[in-house]
Amino acid sequence: MTTIAIDMARIDGGLMTLTSEQVKELRSRLEGALLRPGDEGWDDAVLIWNGMVAKTPALVVQPVSARDVAATVKLARQCGVLLGIKGGGHNIAGTAIAEGGLTLDMSRMCDVIVDTEAKLARVGAGCRLQDVDRATQEQGLATVLGFISEVGIAGLTLGGGLGYLTRRFGWSVDNLQEVEIVTADGEVRTASRDENADLFWALRGGGGNFGVVTRFTFRLHEVGPTVFGGLIAWPFARADEVLAAYRTLTTEAPRELSAWLVLMRAPAEPFVPPEYHGERCCVMVVCYSGDPAGKDAAIAPIRELGDPAVDLLQEWPYTMQQSFLDESEPKGIHAYWKTEYLADLSEDLLPLLRDLAADCPIPEAQIGLLHVGGALNEHDWDDGAVGNRDARFAVGVNGLWESGEPDAEAFRHWIRAGWKRVRPFATGGNYINFQTADDDQVPADAYGKNYERLQRVKAAYDPDNVFRVNRNIPPAS
Numbered sequence: 001m002t003t004i005a006i007d008m009a010r011i012d013g014g015l016m017t018l019t020s021e022q023v024k025e026l027r028s029r030l031e032g033a034l035l036r037p038g039d040e041g042w043d044d045a046v047l048i049w050n051g052m053v054a055k056t057p058a059l060v061v062q063p064v065s066a067r068d069v070a071a072t073v074k075l076a077r078q079c080g081v082l083l084g085i086k087g088g089g090h091n092i093a094g095t096a097i098a099e100g101g102l103t104l105d106m107s108r109m110c111d112v113i114v115d116t117e118a119k120l121a122r123v124g125a126g127c128r129l130q131d132v133d134r135a136t137q138e139q140g141l142a143t144v145l146g147f148i149s150e151v152g153i154a155g156l157t158l159g160g161g162l163g164y165l166t167r168r169f170g171w172s173v174d175n176l177q178e179v180e181i182v183t184a185d186g187e188v189r190t191a192s193r194d195e196n197a198d199l200f201w202a203l204r205g206g207g208g209n210f211g212v213v214t215r216f217t218f219r220l221h222e223v224g225p226t227v228f229g230g231l232i233a234w235p236f237a238r239a240d241e242v243l244a245a246y247r248t249l250t251t252e253a254p255r256e257l258s259a260w261l262v263l264m265r266a267p268a269e270p271f272v273p274p275e276y277h278g279e280r281c282c283v284m285v286v287c288y289s290g291d292p293a294g295k296d297a298a299i300a301p302i303r304e305l306g307d308p309a310v311d312l313l314q315e316w317p318y319t320m321q322q323s324f325l326d327e328s329e330p331k332g333i334h335a336y337w338k339t340e341y342l343a344d345l346s347e348d349l350l351p352l353l354r355d356l357a358a359d360c361p362i363p364e365a366q367i368g369l370l371h372v373g374g375a376l377n378e379h380d381w382d383d384g385a386v387g388n389r390d391a392r393f394a395v396g397v398n399g400l401w402e403s404g405e406p407d408a409e410a411f412r413h414w415i416r417a418g419w420k421r422v423r424p425f426a427t428g429g430n431y432i433n434f435q436t437a438d439d440d441q442v443p444a445d446a447y448g449k450n451y452e453r454l455q456r457v458k459a460a461y462d463p464d465n466v467f468r469v470n471r472n473i474p475p476a477s
């Protein structure tokens with residue numbers, strides 16, 4: 001890269017020029033790479049999952065160490081450059097990219113060290129979920145991570161994190177032991193329950209607001225190497241029966257069983273009988289991760305429904321379970337969704353979800369319920385910023401479509417209208433990691449009673465709001 005001056009977005013919304021000397025100076029401090037548009041690797045570095053978000057930085061740093069990150073943060077701060085941090089790039093609001101500014105693409109920091117004796121994994125902040133699952137599963141261990149393996153460990157964890165193991169072991173951040181982080185002053189710090197405890201509290205769910213995390217340490221549990229899971233589906237004509245059975249199942253199921261319900265149209269895939277292609281159906285995504293001796297009893301209520309249209313339930317590697325839905329959520333798709341937490345499945349909600357699915361005009365829509373109740377409900381409300389300790393389900397009204405879809409605006413409108421009908425059943429909290437860029441779901445809703453404390457921690461560690469390219473928590477004044 002030739003060293004030339006670069007026009008960049010400033011943190012206050014204006015423009016500034018990073019002089020060629022400043023660019024040269026930054027490059028000389030980096031072990032990792034500095035990329036400009038057109039450089040090899042640029043397209044991947046700035047690619048994010050939601051194709052609907054069109055944002056591009058002017059400069060990308062790909063650090064390989066906490067020192068690289070510290071040098072970048074110091075420069076951004078000194079010059080007032082707008083700074084973004086990209087983990088896996090999956091945030092639906094596109095918060096990884098600083099439009100016109102500088103983005104730290106963490107993808108080169110992806111080492112995973114598993115300590116089998118201590119049952120801990122030390123994980124580079126650029127890892128995707130698959131990197132961590134693969135490494136921990138080699139030892140028959142796992143931590144709580146989500147169900148699409150390309151998602152970034154950093155964004156998922158910093159927002160709280162949920163997955164098939166949540167019912168057993170809580171939010172991902174309930175399993176977080178320690179982080180290494182570069183704060184706004186450019187210092188590399190450790191945060192844990194014993195060190196910088198207020199910062200650690202905020203990092204357990206408070207998003208990317210407090211600095212650039214360079215390493216996470218997770219507690220691991222014995223899981224796998226095989227689990228019983230996959231998906232099973234019934235025709236939509238049986239929606240009432242399936243929804244009622246789901247309600248009973250989720251009241252009684254052992255924590256080793258996670259069952260998620262999705263009302264959607266069946267894809268034209270080889271594993272779906274042709275007569276169901278494009279037809280509405282009720283899909284249950286299942287993961288039983290407990291003692292095999294308890295499996296049949298745990299899934300009996302699912303089997304008792306009988307006559308599925310599709311039955312892909314099987315014993316298979318946990319890593320398969322964690323990635324088998326990857327292709328259903330391809331990078332670059334246009335995505336819009338609205339989600340809420342529920343404390344229970346009220347009787348009036350179920351027919352509403354059925355009606356929403358029946359009337360939905362979006363070909364690739366999902367009206368979904370994720371069962372998360374269990375371990376997370378046993379913590380105090382203020383055990384970590386993540387809060388939402390009353391959540392037992394997440395409910396989502398989700399739509400996906402291709403670029404250029406002529407009805408995109410109508411689809412968005414329909415999702416919003418559906419969400420407004422679901423909202424009265426919700427706890428009032430929601431998941432920061434599922435918030436779109438709209439201003440009708442904001443961090444204050446997601447964190448509830450923990451929000452003010454987050455603002456105080458923000459004031460202590462990032463008083464100038466250097467880390468603002470995120471679902472932002474402004475510092476307390």
Ligand SMILES: Cc1cc2nc3c(=O)[nH]c(=O)nc-3n(C[C@H](O)[C@H](O)[C@H](O)COP(=O)(O)OP(=O)(O)OC[C@H]3O[C@@H](n4cnc5c(N)ncnc54)[C@H](O)[C@@H]3O)c2cc1C
Nearest residue numbers: 087088089090091095146147152154155156162208213470
């Ligand atoms: C298809 C799909 C499936 C999903 N499934 C799940 C699921 O099963 N469970 C679940 O809990 N969530 C799930 N999510 C939500 C997911 O957790 C969020 O989208 C999350 O923000 C993604 O993290 P990321 O690192 O990929 O995203 P990015 O877009 O890269 O980052 C998200 C945010 O985190 C910040 N950030 C990234 N890296 C760092 C860092 N090192 N230090 C500080 N801040 C950082 C960014 O600045 C940004 O604000 C899913 C999302 C998608 C799109």
